[in-house]
Amino acid sequence: MTEETSDAEDIVQEAFLKLWRMREKLDEYRSIDALATEIVKNLCIDRWKSPVHASVGLDEIKVLSGWDNPEQTLVANDQVQLIGKIMETLPPLQQTIIRMKDIEGYESEEIAEITGCDIQAVRMNLSRARKRVREVFLQLTNERKENQNENRRFA
Known part of the structure; x- marks a missing residue:
């Protein structure tokens, strides 16, 4: 199905x-x-x-972002893939909660019911997961920018 x-x-x-x-x-x-x-x-x-469950391809990212520039579309796709990889490094419960909330669109109460956690635990795990994804994403993107700038200086 x-x-x-x-x-x-x-x-x-x-x-x-x-x-x-x-x-x-x-x-x-x-x-x-x-x-x-x-x-x-x-x-x-x-x-x-649920429109949240639809998989998003490059064409959809371009349409959703309003970008006509293929480079911007590729950068956005790379960022989406990077975030997905970062999410895979989270503890299993945090992975489940952030996926259910931010990707699948479940409400916190539904997540609590499905996972068997209380609502406060769902909120705490979601907050920790988002914070970790944000921190690692910013760290990795800053490292990439520094490497690109360094490569340009030597080119």
């Missing part, structure tokens, strides 16, 4: 979390398989409806 393995894995994980949270009420359902299928179907539909 998603045509993307990673999206499908995320949806299945969310479905399992939903089933786990409602584990004490599962006896009320005649078919847990049917319930699980319905949950997965609804999660897929939610993902399709």
Whole structure:
């Protein structure tokens, strides 16, 4: 239904979390398989409806940014990829929370429910994750600029 393995894995994980949270009420359902299928179907539909879930390619970055300059578009794409790599270095819970909040568009309350954390823990982890991504991003981009300036001096 998603045509993307990673999206499908995320949806299945969310479905399992939903089933786990409602584990004490599962006896009320005649078919847990049917319930699980319905949950997965609804999660897929939610993902399709949400514009936040759409993958963004170079053409979309250009359109979204309003840039006609291919160089600016490539720089923006490089920055998006760098941020993605930085996010991969975060602790797993922070990765999950920042992805759910900033990429998938979940509300903090929904994230708390899905992850099993209290709302304050979600906010704290989100703040720490954003701060770390910002710090590393600025550090790496400043290093790149310094290297470019140094290369220009020697050229």
